[in-house]
Amino acid sequence: MLAFSAREGAATVLSRREQEVASLAARGHSNLEIAREFAISHKTVEKHLASVFLKLGISSRRELRRYAER
Secondary structure (H helix, E strand, O other): OOOOOOOOOHHHHOOHHHHHHHHHHHOOOOHHHHHHHHOOOHHHHHHHHHHHHHHHOOOOHHHHHHHHHO
């Protein structure tokens, strides 16, 4: 799992589920794959990712991947 919790206070910004969803998304998993992994709807995944993007000040999975690699 990519460590969003260890960066720039992200642990206090992102919920645990947001961190988990962001980690899988950054590794290239689709929303449907993430939804199946956590037994949630793909719409819930979309909402988590929208929240992650807003909180981290990013706008795409590509930026999410870059953020995770730092």
